[in-house]
Amino acid sequence: MDEELDQSQILFLGSYPPRECGIATFTKDLSSAIENRFKPSIRIKIAAMNKNSINIYNYAKRVIIHIDDSDINSYIEAAKKINTMPSIKAVSIQHEFGLFGGEYGSYLIAFLEVLEKPVYITFHSILPNPDKSLKKVVQSLATKSSAFIVMAKKGRTILREDYKIRNEIYVIHHGVPTIPFELPIKEKRRLGFKDRIILSSFGLMSEGKGYESVIESLVPIVKKYPEVLYLIVGETHPVVRKEEGEKYRNFLEKKVKDLGLQNNIKFYNKYLTLKEIIRYLKASDIYVCSSLNPNQITSGTLVYALAAGRPVISTPFLHAREAITNNRGRLVEFNDHKSFTKAILELVSDKKIREEYGRNAYEYTRQMIWPNVAMAYEQILNRYTDLPIRKKPTLPKVNFGHIMQLTNEFGMIQFANNVTPDIASGYTTDDNARAMLACAMDFETSQDRSRLDLIKTYLQFLSFVQQPDGRFMNYVTIEKKINQKEWIQDPHGRALWCLGYLLSVPEMAPDIIRTAKPLFENGLKYLNKLTSPRSKTFALLGLHFANQQKSSPIYIDHINSLATDLKKLYKKNSTTKWQWFEPMLAYSNSRLSEAMFYAYLATKNKEYLTIAKKTFDFLISTTFENGMFIPIGQRGWYENNGKRAYYDQQPVDTASMVQTLLLAAKITDEQHYKTKAYTAFEWFLGKNSLRQVVYNETTGGCYDGLGKSAVNINQGAESTVSYLLARLSFTQDNS
Incomplete structure (x- = not known):
């Protein structure tokens, strides 16, 4: 109890369930959303408005103050009590004129005159063309408040023009629950x-x-x-x-x-x-x-x-x-x-x-949606209130729900219409390999054996698409026909990466290892056919993990060969101002630096570490702005001597950055990398260019990208698996 008293608290004043009214529901939903946003550093408490002294309600424990709406002394005594509570840092009032006693709810003024805390008033109704009495009440509220909040732009206009309010007035939408889109x-x-x-x-x-x-x-x-x-x-x-x-x-x-x-x-x-x-x-x-x-x-x-x-x-x-x-x-x-x-x-x-x-x-x-509304309130609270600084976000619980929804007996379906799997989109090696990686990462820390069934499904898919010569083909139709016309290097590299990791997991089921090992070895036959930097990068990651499971001079030779290729690219394209492997920053950029970090771990060649740090620090300087991670947009990328694209931002790039930052922190023991890893992860939770949540905590899915004005509401395989890889990396890092 003493620990709770020492915690910073925000007090919400309004009606509250089980009282039956819209304001009560809103107060509960908003306060819960803000508490979820701030936890564990801040707790929410409630001052509940009661309808005269006759009505009482069986409130939850968070209700610590009761105010009789018809008794002005009840308002004054409540304010005095709040003043004696140093843990309460701010008061958020949910305002409806009929909720408070006196003419136009004027009893609330008595409360504010006594209160010695920052106050924010959210207006649920605003009457245009006020008479003198109403205008005076609202102006009095303004003089005693840090800010007004309205839920429509017209509300701000009315307060400015009809009431002559000069306070800060913020427009924050009425919150809504996160509801999956489904036809009726x-x-x-x-x-x-x-x-x-x-x-x-x-x-x-x-x-x-x-x-x-x-x-x-x-x-x-x-x-x-x-x-x-x-x-x-x-x-x-x-x-x-x-x-x-x-x-x-x-x-x-x-x-x-x-x-x-x-x-x-x-x-x-x-x-x-x-x-x-x-x-x-x-x-x-x-x-x-x-x-x-x-x-x-x-x-x-x-x-x-x-x-x-x-x-x-x-x-x-x-x-x-x-x-x-x-x-x-x-x-x-x-x-x-x-x-x-x-x-x-x-x-x-x-x-x-x-x-x-x-x-x-x-x-x-x-x-x-409520998480986005909570973020908007957070900005206001931070502006006017001395709240504890959150050093790192609260990580959502690991949720495989949407992964499982996208997966059938054959494999992981590529796309989704919102949350509904689009079976017509078929399947890809890219998605199934990374889904297998996520399951392997989770199994490694949780020992949840249900992950093994998923791993077997994805492994079966990789076996299906691998050709006798070792190539992993990428696309498979709904009719389970492999696109044989095109062999794409990146998916081949990703398959090697994820298979290599699978082989490195201690206590992995022997039958899974027996299936995965020949797929990996067969895939290495095409190693010398890889020419794209990222395909080489992914393959290097897989070789590093496989080598961890069983050290092999052959694997080390492959790692050195691939790392040397990346080193040559770096020396060819880097300048004093452009410390990078290519003349362009495109997708999954941090994986290139990550490969050099892993090459150093495998070989102890310090030149690899030097290149890894230089390129990664350059990438960080390009993608972190004002304490926010902003991945390179796929709508134009970023060419040397050109302008970087800010949209469309992709979850796969954010996930890559999170994982590379955690690796860099571990290898260099420089903790600023880990701090930035949490910052980058918050991109999924709304700390991004649109201030909108990209991860759907309800479904466990992730939206397919961040555009200039909106999120892509579809929750496909790549986005969902990318989020999960980032989230699981923290679990591993803390284990």
Whole structure:
């Protein structure tokens, strides 16, 4: 307990589950995301807003303060208590005018007047054209806050123009869960709706939802498309139910009966868990937002639907105007059932357009997933608050989930459409060899014998593609036909690298070694046919590992030969300012330096070590900027005396850099390399040019690259295996 008191803490003030409201859910999700981002250096605590003194809730332990919204003294006492807690470094307030007592929530001002901590206020609603009282309340909040945060650009405009706020105002999107992109059919089957076209709306029910217009709009639609089913999901808002009972729900149910739509509209009267929300969204073909409030600046239900990859038909409230473009859905008029009818018919009649809009919506919301939102908050917190510096990131747990999804009985499938394996893309030696390497690395440290089954699958694939003369062919079609027209050197080198590593793993199953050894030896027959620098590099790595398992003068001769070739390239192309093997930096660059490090380990030739360090330090100076790793972009690479390309950045280059940095630290005992290894690894976790997470912790997959404005949302084999190799390298380094 004392250790927890000594830890730095961030206090979130707002409603909190099990209280049933959108702010409570948001507070929990945001605070958890930030804690995951900062752990273990920072913990999150909660000051929970209670609805007057009558209501109490069975809160989690992280709730350490309770505030009665109707008692101004409760605010003051809470602030005094927070002031006595030195571990609390900042207070993040989730603001909704109706959440706090007093006129326009003015009791919050009393809290801020006493509080002696940095404060950040996130506005969930912002009313344009304020009267004097409202304007005064918001201006008072501004004078006592370090920064305001809004979730739409229009919110910042309103605060600047209508309220004359001069504080820093940051726009950070409403967070969304990481939901794998899937077409609706799978979830429809689970819910028993496989033959229906599903429209859905969810949220706490109240008259402001405007569901009646959607209901009326369906009358002509179901005549043409009787399979349409509209699901209205969610219980009545607790405050509304207390004051009015189920008046609005009864009104809607009567309207459904009067219009004869009982077979086309269903109500699910329940407060939804996140799992249930996602389930209904994934079953939906179209999501409908029918809010009657034109000034609604934030809608969690809207962005959740977009994040599930569903096209949205919405009334034009402020948040919807920013989020819904013509390639993500349609905006319709308020209280106009004919407008809804037209938009719904357009999307119901065209499945291709629905899917296209859904994909566009999904890509748009990748910036909004909770890890990315947490990073944005982290920047603000670091700017205004004295928080402990994270020396290294918290490493995600090793997750082979997506690797296994991409693998069938024949091997690893090359590409994926988001998370769904694209079997038509076939298989490659590149991917299967590296997947085998990842499994071998994990088995070496974890002794997880389930990895052996995967290794046997990938080994079987390598046996299938190896020709009698020793060549490893690369591409195999879905019909299991090898592309015999083209022998590519890099995949051959990678096969040797990964097989060599497999042979070096202690306690590897004997039957696996018996299969791998002849494949490796046979592949060495083509060693003198390798001419590309990277193919030689990969082969050298494999020879080093194989030599570790059983020292061989033949292997050492091969290593010296390959290292000499790389040395010649270095001497031919390097200058004082360009310390590199080639006149261009392209892909997997650090592997070239890594090969020279391994050549030194195998031969103790210090010239190899000198070249390894010079070239690697040059590469580091080129790819690390302002404490961030920025790999050379494949859209143009980087030629000597030219300009480097910054996009598209590839996971394979980041993984290579991580592994080479850890090796350099081990060989040279210079710890700045290890520090940079963690920095490079954070590229996967969002410390990159877009400030977006590239690794999908939910699936265990990795996005296929970082473009100038967005991530490539597909999670194919190369990207996923590359991430895993980088992650497993830390496990090995720490073992």
